[in-house]
Every structure is written in structure tokens, then in C-alpha cells.
Amino acid sequence: MILRSLLVGAVVALSVGSDLAASASPRPLIVVGVSEWGALAQQLVGPHARVVKLLTDPNADPHAHEATVYDAAQVALASVVIENGAGYDGWLNKLVAVSNPHVSVVNVAAMVHVRDGENPHLFYSPTIAARFVAALAQRLHAIDPGLRLAARARQLERALAASTQRLTALKARCAGVPVAATEDVATRLLDLAGLRVVTPASFRLAVSNGIDPNIGSLALALTQLGQRPAFLLNNTQTATPLTQAVVARARLKGVPLVDVTETMIGNRYVGFIDSVIARLQRALVRQGCAA
Numbered sequence: 001m002i003l004r005s006l007l008v009g010a011v012v013a014l015s016v017g018s019d020l021a022a023s024a025s026p027r028p029l030i031v032v033g034v035s036e037w038g039a040l041a042q043q044l045v046g047p048h049a050r051v052v053k054l055l056t057d058p059n060a061d062p063h064a065h066e067a068t069v070y071d072a073a074q075v076a077l078a079s080v081v082i083e084n085g086a087g088y089d090g091w092l093n094k095l096v097a098v099s100n101p102h103v104s105v106v107n108v109a110a111m112v113h114v115r116d117g118e119n120p121h122l123f124y125s126p127t128i129a130a131r132f133v134a135a136l137a138q139r140l141h142a143i144d145p146g147l148r149l150a151a152r153a154r155q156l157e158r159a160l161a162a163s164t165q166r167l168t169a170l171k172a173r174c175a176g177v178p179v180a181a182t183e184d185v186a187t188r189l190l191d192l193a194g195l196r197v198v199t200p201a202s203f204r205l206a207v208s209n210g211i212d213p214n215i216g217s218l219a220l221a222l223t224q225l226g227q228r229p230a231f232l233l234n235n236t237q238t239a240t241p242l243t244q245a246v247v248a249r250a251r252l253k254g255v256p257l258v259d260v261t262e263t264m265i266g267n268r269y270v271g272f273i274d275s276v277i278a279r280l281q282r283a284l285v286r287q288g289c290a291a
Contacts, residue, residue, distance in 0.1 A: 028079035028144060033089040034062070035264040036123035036272070037082045037108065037132065043269065044133055044152050045140065049079075054092070058263040061238045063210065067091045075099050079143060082136070085109025086120035106139055108132055119208075121262065125188040126163040126273055133157055159270045166277050167192040174289035180224060180250070181233040182243045183207040186260045189276060190233065198224045207243060218242075225249045230256075231283035237261040256283045 028049040032038040038053035045051065052074045055062050075081060075092070076099040083092050086109035096103060108122050109115070111131060122128045137153040171194030178198045181187055184205070187197055197204075203221045206213035213221075225232065225246070232250040234243065236259045250257060258279050264272050284290035 029077050030080045031074045031078040032082035033092045034084045039267055039269040048147050058261045058265055062262050078103050080104045083107045086114045087116040088120035119184040121185050124186040126160045130157045130160040163273050174284050177287050178229040180229045183235050185235040185262055222249050225253050230287050231258045233258050258283050
């Protein structure tokens with residue numbers, strides 16, 4: 001019923017905008033939920049396609065997003081839809097199935113064989129981002145062979161490789177250093193840097209899914225902060241009384257905070273991910289393993 005209502009609204013929205021669409025240049029429309037994939041797509045296509053990002057509010061919990069009439073209208077017009085997958089944006093997958101079932105879909109999780117239930121924050125991995133850029137360039141070329149994206153793709157892939165190299169350099173110096181995290185939003189970066197996340201996986205998963213962790217995992221997470229890990233990685237976008245209590249414990253114990261968000265701030269993915277890497281590096285200086 002909800003999807004049907006959205007589609008009715010989408011039809012009205014499309015009718016209202018039909019005159020504008022008819023007069024617009026025939027550029028492919030790329031619709032994406034996650035802002036990070038949208039930023040990369042925009043950098044790749046430049047003026048040759050239009051990119052619409054549906055999740056752009058860094059103050060809203062993307063896990064709680066519900067599809068809107070605007071979302072449905074954009075998906076219905078799309079030439080390509082980019083899904084994060086792994087259960088992160090199931091609402092987008094449902095919109096595609098109902099409103100534009102034959103659209104070309106790039107599902108990042110399927111591309112890298114990450115299943116539902118695994119850490120879905122794939123956009124915090126520059127290595128996965130590089131694979132995404134290559135896959136999207138190929139898909140767009142198949143849709144429109146006139147698109148000249150190879151040079152742009154190579155440039156982005158080189159920049160992402162440099163980001164990965166920064167993490168590799170950190171790993172060479174700081175592998176095994178214990179760190180804590182309120183949830184798994186950026187732990188793929190920590191893995192690439194060789195850092196050891198001591199916070200129980202069950203605790204991080206419960207926070208990510210918006211449910212209360214069991215008492216044992218909460219107690220262990222708080223105890224580990226007393227053992228002074230290098231920092232606490234904290235997702236400020238999905239703050240709850242529970243995560244705020246963990247942050248307060250970290251401050252009490254003198255554990256530095258590295259705050260991150262799920263929704264990207266800004267329009268340049270490489271700059272965004274490099275800024276997070278730089279914050280990790282600064283927090284590791286006190287361990288004596290990072291310059």
C-alpha cells in the first residue's frame with residue numbers, strides 16, 4: 001500500500017515535470033541512495049550525466065530512511081540506479097522492483113560478495129570504491145558508448161589507490177594497535193590499517209541495527225575503554241543514550257574520540273575519506289606508531 005501510494009504520487013510528479021524533461025538535454029540519470037557513491041558517480045561522469053543523491057542529511061539516520069514520493073519519481077526516470085546493498089538500502093531495491101524493474105542496477109555489495117547481515121558500510125573502503133568506479137564506468141559505457149569516461153575513471157582510481165596506500169603505511173607501523181568503536185560504520189578503514197577493534201562485534205552489530213546489546217557485551221565494551229585503546233571511533237549520526245554513555249566513559253578514561261558520519265559531508269569522496277584517515281593517524285600518534 002505504501003509503495004502504491006508513492007507510485008501514484010510519483011506519476012503526478014512526473015506529469016508536472018514532463019515539459020521540463022522534454023526540453024532538457026538527453027543525459028543519463030543516475031539515482032543513488034548513499035551520498036558517497038553519488039559523489040564518486042558525479043566525479044566520474046562530470047557534465048555527461050545527471051546524478052541524484054537521495055540520502056544527503058548528515059543529521060538523519062540512513063538506516064531509518066523511508067522512501068518518499070520524490071525518491072519514487074527519480075527511480076522511475078533513472079537510467080542507472082546505484083544500490084549499496086547488504087540490507088543497507090532495501091527501500092531503494094523495492095522502489096526499483098515496482099517502478100523501474102528493467103533499469104540498469106549497480107549493487108555494490110553484490111559486486112564485492114558482501115551479504116545481508118555483514119558490515120554494510122562499504123563506502124568506507126577506498127579499495128571497494130575503486131572497484132565501484134571501474135564497474136560504473138563499464139556500465140555507463142554499455143548504456144551509451146559515446147560516453148568518454150576512461151580517463152576520468154583512471155584518475156579517480158589513482159586517487160583511491162593513494163588513499164589505500166596511506167592506510168597500508170599506517171598498517172606497517174601500527175598493526176595490532178587496539179581501538180574501540182561504537183559500531184561498524186568505518187571499521188573497514190580500521191581493518192585496512194591493520195588496527196584491532198576490541199569492542200565486541202555483537203555490541204557493534206546491535207548498535208548498528210538499533211537494538212539493545214546484551215549486558216555482557218556492553219559491560220565488556222565499557223571495561224575495554226578502561227584499558228585505554230588508542231581511540232574510540234564514534235558514529236555521531238546515529239547517537240543514542242547508549243552510545244552517548246560509551247562516549248562519556250571514553251572521555252572519563254582519557255580515550256580520544258574519532259567522530260565520523262555515515263552520510264558524506266562535501267562533494268569530493270577522496271577528500272572525505274582522506275580526512276578520516278588523517279584523523280585516525282592523529283589519534284595514533286600517542287601510540288608512538290604514527291608520525
